[in-house]
Amino acid sequence: MLLYDLAGADDRRFSPYCWRVKLALAHKGLPFETVATGFTQIAAIGDGSHRTVPVLIDGERQIRESFVIAEYLEDRFADRPSLFGGPGGRAAARLIDGYATSLLVQIGRMVTLDIEGILRPEDRSYFRTTREKRFGKPLEEVVAGREDRLAGFRETLLPLRLMLRHQPFVGGAGANYADHILFGTLQWPRVVSSFRLIAEDDPVAAWFERCLDLYDGLGRAQAAA
Amino acid sequence: MLLYDLAGADDRRFSPYCWRVKLALAHKGLPFETVATGFTQIAAIGDGSHRTVPVLIDGERQIRESFVIAEYLEDRFADRPSLFGGPGGRAAARLIDGYATSLLVQIGRMVTLDIEGILRPEDRSYFRTTREKRFGKPLEEVVAGREDRLAGFRETLLPLRLMLRHQPFVGGAGANYADHILFGTLQWPRVVSSFRLIAEDDPVAAWFERCLDLYDGLGRAQAAA
Incomplete structure (x- = not known):
């Protein structure tokens, strides 16, 4: 594949x-x-x-x-390890996907300017043009004041934090696609920006580290910004 | 039972x-x-x-x-209709429970004063004392300016709204405990307060109406405030 x-x-x-x-x-x-x-x-x-x-x-x-x-x-590949853990998990993953989108929106407003900086030269103009059209303002203005929005963003991680009182992964004892959704969401800022979104002592940070280790360190093999 | x-x-x-x-x-x-x-x-x-x-x-x-x-x-009652739809749904419900808690926190800051008003007289003093201790201020101050927080609250319904583009319930084609969690969360303000939290044209409102109809209208049998 x-x-x-x-x-x-x-x-x-x-x-x-x-x-x-x-x-x-x-x-x-x-x-x-x-x-x-x-x-x-x-x-x-x-x-x-x-x-x-x-x-x-x-x-x-x-x-x-x-x-x-x-x-x-x-x-x-129904005979291989399940991504959803049954029909309820598959349906719930749609809500988790929506939750991840609400995180992506907030993250985007903090790191979009950093993304331009890590792109190949030939992609930068496309990126800036399309994103500035979407945001309706220059990327510099989009990310301005991001420090002030950090606390609000961290509040929106509360659902994950509360869940982690009960289990190590969204999938339960082990990770599944619900974890992949949220991992990818937070891997994005890790890779494009040195602006750190998650407090080191947040249980979400420990969960994210566990996700970086999954599948022989697949996520960790990509260096952070 | x-x-x-x-x-x-x-x-x-x-x-x-x-x-x-x-x-x-x-x-x-x-x-x-x-x-x-x-x-x-x-x-x-x-x-x-x-x-x-x-x-x-x-x-x-x-x-x-x-x-x-x-x-x-x-x-x-494992032989009866499943509340979770398998192990993945059960695990994911913990995250959804956390998401609901993040909604409850915001809703509480908007309707806690209304709750006092619908209590039995003998419960009012207990309620005010414990809640003012929790909030660290008078209930009147807690809810002050709630109109200004409504837009922010509605933004936190985005995950549910995005999910509803794909399926009628969090449980998928039919409701399950994930819907019960979020229904209960929004039934609470419906019953205690005339302050309307959800816009009428929000797909979340249509989902909530479907939930009110579940199980022979169990939720709808309780009148709104």
């Missing part, structure tokens, strides 16, 4: 969605190769219909969108 | 945690009776060890804490 994986300069892999899929593939024990892909190369993937990564190539099939890919892997 | 259920004046049932358990019992198809219990009656329940409701009495057993009760029901 081949995974088109967003890449910056120096082969830095930073996409939160691609990280989810890489951990899901590893969880299933599936060998895979990645293709380092810059923003401006996405349109050239496969049949040319793709506008985002990850895109997973499995033989003739081209599957996109991280959640759809996870469901595809779960169904196609 | 007997459920000690928090009650205000006019037999108003408003506890978010008790509502979770009532829906869970109904989901399992278990007949149950409730005992209307004021705050100052909790210490007299059963063996006298309880400080909160719900408390479920099942023969000789006294079980407290809504999540523990849900797990008890799931295991004891």
